[in-house]
Amino acid sequence: MQINHHSLKLQAGYLFPEIARRVDAFTTAQPDADVIRLGIGDVTEPLPPAIVAAMHDALDEMSRRETFRGYGPEQGYAFLREKIAEHDYQARGCAVDADEIFVSDGSKCDTGNFLDVLGAGNRIAVLDPVYPVYVDTNVMAGHTGEADTEGRYEGLVYLPATADNDFAPALPSEPVDLIYLCYPNNPTGAVAGHAALKAWVEYARAHDALILFDAAYEAYITDPDVPHSIYEIEGATEVAVELRSFSKNAGFTGTRCAHTVVPRGVTAPGPGGSDRVPLHQLWTRRHTTKFNGVSYIVQRGAEAAYSDEGRAQIRSLVDFYMENASIISRTLTELGISVYGGTNAPYIWLRTPDGEDSWSFFDRLLKQAHVVGTPGSGFGAAGEGYFRISAFNSRENVGEAMRRIRESV
Numbered sequence: 580m581q582i583n584h585h586s587l588k589l590q591a592g593y594l595f596p597e598i599a600r601r602v603d604a605f606t607t608a609q610p611d612a613d614v615i616r617l618g619i620g621d622v623t624e625p626l627p628p629a630i631v632a633a634m635h636d637a638l639d640e641m642s643r644r645e646t647f648r649g650y651g652p653e654q655g656y657a658f659l660r661e662k663i664a665e666h667d668y669q670a671r672g673c674a675v676d677a678d679e680i681f682v683s684d685g686s687k688c689d690t691g692n693f694l695d696v697l698g699a700g701n702r703i704a705v706l707d708p709v710y711p712v713y714v715d716t717n718v719m720a721g722h723t724g725e726a727d728t729e730g731r732y733e734g735l736v737y738l739p740a741t742a743d744n745d746f747a748p749a750l751p752s753e754p755v756d757l758i759y760l761c762y763p764n765n766p767t768g769a770v771a772g773h774a775a776l777k778a779w780v781e782y783a784r785a786h787d788a789l790i791l792f793d794a795a796y797e798a799y800i801t802d803p804d805v806p807h808s809i810y811e812i813e814g815a816t817e818v819a820v821e822l823r824s825f826s827k828n829a830g831f832t833g834t835r836c837a838h839t840v841v842p843r844g845v846t847a848p849g850p851g852g853s854d855r856v857p858l859h860q861l862w863t864r865r866h867t868t869k870f871n872g873v874s875y876i877v878q879r880g881a882e883a884a885y886s887d888e889g890r891a892q893i894r895s896l897v898d899f900y901m902e903n904a905s906i907i908s909r910t911l912t913e914l915g916i917s918v919y920g921g922t923n924a925p926y927i928w929l930r931t932p933d934g935e936d937s938w939s940f941f942d943r944l945l946k947q948a949h950v951v952g953t954p955g956s957g958f959g960a961a962g963e964g965y966f967r968i969s970a971f972n973s974r975e976n977v978g979e980a981m982r983r984i985r986e987s988v
């Protein structure tokens with residue numbers, strides 16, 4: 580028996596369990612501490628009523644012989660795929676059809692799963708800091724060498740995104756085959772405008788590269804000029820796969836529903852330079868082999884996110900978290916801290932005061948204010964000296980966390 584030895588290259592535990600471990604150790608030592616968690620971007624507010632009602636109805640259907648359903652289509656029910664195509668893409672002028680949409684149980688899962696249809700020799704570019712899943716799944720798949728002392732893996736092309744370049748990294752100076760982009764960005768909260776995305780799409784077309792575009796935070800875009808989908812850029816349906824989620828807009832982090840768009844026009848060279856192969860064909864085969872679909876009840880709930888009522892309720896949920904974000908940004912700015920993000924994303928990215936390193940700021944905030952955030956260095960070497968605060972929490976907790984931070988920072 581052999582194990583996947585590539586997994587042993589992973590530097591530490593996955594970031595969020597590592598934070599949970601430190602918080603557990605702290606609360607074990609201080610059981611009376613009332614810890615406020617603004618670390619992992621997990622929603623706190625209940626599912627919108629229109630979604631709950633649709634799920635109740637679907638459960639009733641499942642309870643009657645005449646309307647019971649067993650296995651559904653692995654790619655998702657047509658009723659949901661059609662709504663997604665119409666509202667998320669066609670309404671914005673994007674040429675995406677329902678049969679190019681694959682309903683999934685999460686964007687995180689599918690960013691990792693997608694490696695199943697890609698080869699081992701690709702040169703891969705990621706932003707730094709980066710959502711750790713893009714890097715760790717490539718490490719596990721054996722696409723990298725070992726990590727250096729700063730945690731950068733050999734073989735990956737890191738594109739630093741810091742205050743010095745306005746969190747907008749330059750295009751890779753060496754050719755790459757696979758590019759991970761996340762906009763609105765986790766963790767920095769930065770967005771990419773039309774020109775920036777156009778440059779990426781042109782790069783991908785010129786280098787025959789694929790863009791994996793994670794748009795999990797799309798609902799948080801408030802700036803009317805910022806594209807919501809990479810398919811708003813001409814030519815993107817030939818070079819980009821987009822991932823979206825119901826987690827952060829409709830509160831589905833525990834309910835699980837997302838989707839991945841694989842346009843039929845995205846192709847890659849076949850073996851030995853043979854005819855080009857559509858990734859849609861490979862992904863259909865992979866998805867239908869390894870996945871049995873999201874439950875009918877949950878897909879009916881997701882469908883209700885597109886009703887007039889559902890859309891209005893989701894809007895107020897997003898507005899609620901964004902008001903939290905502006906409270907956090909305002910407080911930290913008043914404290915003289917440099918603050919980024921938080922206007923088109925539910926994350927506030929800040930410079931640690933006096934150049935303190937990210938994990939020591941994490942420990943200090945936990946001990947002094949009993950507030951949990953996410954150390955920037957956990958997202959990559961270029962995140963050192965930064966810290967992320969999530970706007971996902973109740974108003975009361977956000978207010979209390981800010982009061983404590985005022986007293987301790």
Ligand code: MLT
Pocket residue numbers: 618619620621687765
């Ligand atoms: C985060 O905090 O970065 C997110 O919760 C991660 C995720 O959505 O998986």
